[in-house]
Amino acid sequence: MLEPSHNDELPAIPGKRYFTIGEVSELCAVKPHVLRYWEQEFPQLSPVKRRGNRRYYQRQDVLMIRQIRALLYDQGFTIGGARQRLSGEEAKEDITQYKQLIRQTIAELEDVLQVLKMRSHH
Secondary structure (H helix, E strand, O other): OOOOOOHHHOOOOOOOOEEOHHHHHHHHOOOHHHHHHHHHHOOOOOOEEOHHHOEEEEHHHHHHHHHHHHHHHHOOOOHHHHHHHHHOHHHHHHHHHHHHHHHHHHHHHHHHHHHHHHHHHO
């Protein structure tokens, strides 16, 4: 089976509070041993550990894992580079760029919507 390379191909995250490592593995298309490795490498990633050392991931952990996955697999960052990227100033700049991108996308979609509305009235 081919690993999907883009986040948009990953399944939607169900709206529940905690996820097991198996569920996260499926949601993020990342093997459990890789998740355990990333957990040691990325301080931002800290699933709740319950008895028997079972991990429970929260929604923000799942999103963080998808972000790490995108940096490592899609954008070719090293672990060190990705860690820096997530904790550093660049992350803040990224957010600003994303916000601009989102605004631009919304504006474009609104334009498309106007065109469609005009067409449907004819």
